[in-house]
Amino acid sequence: MDILEDNRAYETAVEKKCISSCRVPLHNQNLLSIPNDHLYHIALSSGDNDLRQMFGDVKFVCFGGTPSRMEKFARFMSRELGLGTAPAHNFAGNTDRYALYKAGPVLSVSHGIGIPSLSIVFQEIVKLVYYAGCEDVTFFRIGTSGGIGLEPGTVVISESVVNGQLEPIYKQIILGKQVERPAVVDQDLAQNLHNLALEDDRYKTVKGTTLCADDFYEGQGRIDGAFCEHDEEEKMLWLREMHEAGVTNLEMESLGFIAMCHRANIKGAVLCVTLLDRFEGDGITTNLQLLHEWQTYPQMLAARFIKSTLGL
Amino acid sequence: MDILEDNRAYETAVEKKCISSCRVPLHNQNLLSIPNDHLYHIALSSGDNDLRQMFGDVKFVCFGGTPSRMEKFARFMSRELGLGTAPAHNFAGNTDRYALYKAGPVLSVSHGIGIPSLSIVFQEIVKLVYYAGCEDVTFFRIGTSGGIGLEPGTVVISESVVNGQLEPIYKQIILGKQVERPAVVDQDLAQNLHNLALEDDRYKTVKGTTLCADDFYEGQGRIDGAFCEHDEEEKMLWLREMHEAGVTNLEMESLGFIAMCHRANIKGAVLCVTLLDRFEGDGITTNLQLLHEWQTYPQMLAARFIKSTLGL
Numbered sequence: 001m002d003i004l005e006d007n008r009a010y011e012t013a014v015e016k017k018c019i020s021s022c023r024v025p026l027h028n029q030n031l032l033s034i035p036n037d038h039l040y041h042i043a044l045s046s047g048d049n050d051l052r053q054m055f056g057d058v059k060f061v062c063f064g065g066t067p068s069r070m071e072k073f074a075r076f077m078s079r080e081l082g083l084g085t086a087p088a089h090n091f092a093g094n095t096d097r098y099a100l101y102k103a104g105p106v107l108s109v110s111h112g113i114g115i116p117s118l119s120i121v122f123q124e125i126v127k128l129v130y131y132a133g134c135e136d137v138t139f140f141r142i143g144t145s146g147g148i149g150l151e152p153g154t155v156v157i158s159e160s161v162v163n164g165q166l167e168p169i170y171k172q173i174i175l176g177k178q179v180e181r182p183a184v185v186d187q188d189l190a191q192n193l194h195n196l197a198l199e200d201d202r203y204k205t206v207k208g209t210t211l212c213a214d215d216f217y218e219g220q221g222r223i224d225g226a227f228c229e230h231d232e233e234e235k236m237l238w239l240r241e242m243h244e245a246g247v248t249n250l251e252m253e254s255l256g257f258i259a260m261c262h263r264a265n266i267k268g269a270v271l272c273v274t275l276l277d278r279f280e281g282d283g284i285t286t287n288l289q290l291l292h293e294w295q296t297y298p299q300m301l302a303a304r305f306i307k308s309t310l311g312l
Numbered sequence: 313m314d315i316l317e318d319n320r321a322y323e324t325a326v327e328k329k330c331i332s333s334c335r336v337p338l339h340n341q342n343l344l345s346i347p348n349d350h351l352y353h354i355a356l357s358s359g360d361n362d363l364r365q366m367f368g369d370v371k372f373v374c375f376g377g378t379p380s381r382m383e384k385f386a387r388f389m390s391r392e393l394g395l396g397t398a399p400a401h402n403f404a405g406n407t408d409r410y411a412l413y414k415a416g417p418v419l420s421v422s423h424g425i426g427i428p429s430l431s432i433v434f435q436e437i438v439k440l441v442y443y444a445g446c447e448d449v450t451f452f453r454i455g456t457s458g459g460i461g462l463e464p465g466t467v468v469i470s471e472s473v474v475n476g477q478l479e480p481i482y483k484q485i486i487l488g489k490q491v492e493r494p495a496v497v498d499q500d501l502a503q504n505l506h507n508l509a510l511e512d513d514r515y516k517t518v519k520g521t522t523l524c525a526d527d528f529y530e531g532q533g534r535i536d537g538a539f540c541e542h543d544e545e546e547k548m549l550w551l552r553e554m555h556e557a558g559v560t561n562l563e564m565e566s567l568g569f570i571a572m573c574h575r576a577n578i579k580g581a582v583l584c585v586t587l588l589d590r591f592e593g594d595g596i597t598t599n600l601q602l603l604h605e606w607q608t609y610p611q612m613l614a615a616r617f618i619k620s621t622l623g624l
Contacts, residue, residue, distance in 0.1 A: 028540040037536065038595055041528075068408045096380045097425065113409065116426025116564055119527040123538035130538075164485030173476030174530045175542055175550045215431040216353075218486045224349065226435035226442075227575060228340040230487055238487045252428055263539060283350055 043094035055132035059105040067099035074101030074108040115256035145251035147274025158270040170259035208248025212255035271298035355406035367444035379411035386413030386420035427568030457563040459586025470582040482571035520560025524567035583610035
């Protein structure tokens with residue numbers, strides 16, 4: 001209950017702090033006294049770049065793991081929105097920490113692997129859309145995951161996100177103290193996305209609970225990492241327990257993503273395709289061509305939502 | 313005390329498990345029953361690639377954040393070892409999760425940002441050097457950091473690494489339970505590296521305590537992120553406390569790196585240059601050319617160690 005009370009107190013505080021003249025609210029008043037804020041990891045800055053002119057029309061930000069996937073997604077969105085087929089420009093090209101592309105009102109951003117990596121680019125993008133004066137922005141994470149009891153190639157819309165102990169809480173250590181951030185999923189957005197799934201889609205779309213781990217091997221119960229102190233039987237027992245608790249898929253960013261969207265008062269959703277069924281094994285054995293096709297499924301669902309919202 | 317007892321028990325267990333015929337020990341006997349182990353995130357596999365022929369001569373693995381920096385380091389090492397000036401080949405080129413270069417007995421690997429990102433490539437590299445039959449391998453993290461009370465451009469060799477609550481412990485959640493891994497620095501290696509620092513080096517080299525945070529902004533006390541609930545005064549108080557506790561620099565991977573080296577029975581060291589003095593501010597204001605020069609300092613120290621060990 002503490003976390004929920006904290007959450008209500010926090011939300012009241014945010015309302016007071018928000019600067020009502022911009023739709024993407026400011027959650028750090030210190031920024032008002034920084035004349036030129038360097039968004040260091042995406043090689044842009046509030047003083048040296050005209051962020052309003054460059055990004056003021058942004059309505060959707062889609063995050064995903066790798067630079068190449070997000071470059072392809074930007075080109076796909078560009079075609080979907082009838083904006084042509086020119087190669088996408090990487091606005092963060094002066095660094096290779098992250099990649100940042102734009103297709104009309106859609107930003108496509110790589111976040112690397114894990115919450116720490118995501119947290120940096122997420123915060124710099126929140127500052128970017130604030131400085132650009134963007135209105136009514138929605139964030140998506142469109143990624144890959146391991147499934148539990150689902151046919152590989154299924155798209156999971158997260159209706160809840162939890163840590164490895166099934167808590168919907170993103171824990172941070174700030175100035176030596178542990179702070180808990182509630183990871184509250186926007187149920188309307190999740191349902192609206194699910195409503196866009198069609199009977200004759202090539203892929204199945206389900207809603208479920210996403211478990212966010214801090215590593216790929218032991219943290220997801222795998223037995224094929226460099227280290228392992230549990231066996232196949234213990235792994236299967238744990239996977240069955242997770243399945244019974246409603247966990248549909250495992251990945252490494254959803255918890256931080258949803259908690260930060262909630263804290264930022266920005267609508268956010270997580271859409272991940274499953275690349276394997278963990279009940280069948282730990283390794284991904286599907287051929288690369290099919291994996292690449294599967295990775296486009298959450299992109300296609302996000303694109304459908306974006307076009308529907310834009311009235312296209 | 314618990315963690316130290318656990319550690320002793322663990323070390324005894326590891327000794328029993330290790331397969332004595334290879335110098336880089338195996339810490340997961342499940343791997344013995346996998347005929348073709350896909351090192352998925354570096355696009356190599358034990359069955360499809362002749363890892364022994366490709367990497368059997370590796371003696372040093374240097375990890376760092378970005379692909380471009382590690383590509384430059386591979387070219388630098390290649391020149392230092394008299395192996396020519398040809399462009400480095402990215403062995404992990406079929407994925408853009410990580411990059412992997414080789415210069416003679418030196419691997420140069422990008423690890424992205426944060427422990428979760430590092431943990432994946434670290435484990436796949438441990439498996440790679442095991443499958444390749446490498447002997448007497450030493451791992452380095454050569455990276456960047458924020459300094460506390462040090463002249464920017466100083467190289468810090470970590471003599472201890474701690475989390476945001478000053479504990480030398482890397483915490484994982486495995487099968488629903490929290491597990492603590494001690495981050496024990498190899499003091500001989502740290503001292504041997506420090507002994508190689510010269511009076512007339514362009515940069516200062518110190519030993520110190522490295523604080524490993526899980527994010528760049530709030531986790532390192534910064535007040536210029538998208539979110540902030542503390543002020544300049546509270547930040548400075550915390551930085552002074554950290555300084556008094558011996559913390560010389562802040563980054564995001566050292567704790568997992570050292571804990572995993574220790575667990576893998578592989579000698580490991582962390583060498584980071586400081587890009588700013590946090591007593592002077594949160595943002596990096598140094599020009600890009602100088603930043604790039606500073607980033608070569610830990611590389612130069614690692615190269616000196618490598619050449620010295622090889623008798624060059």
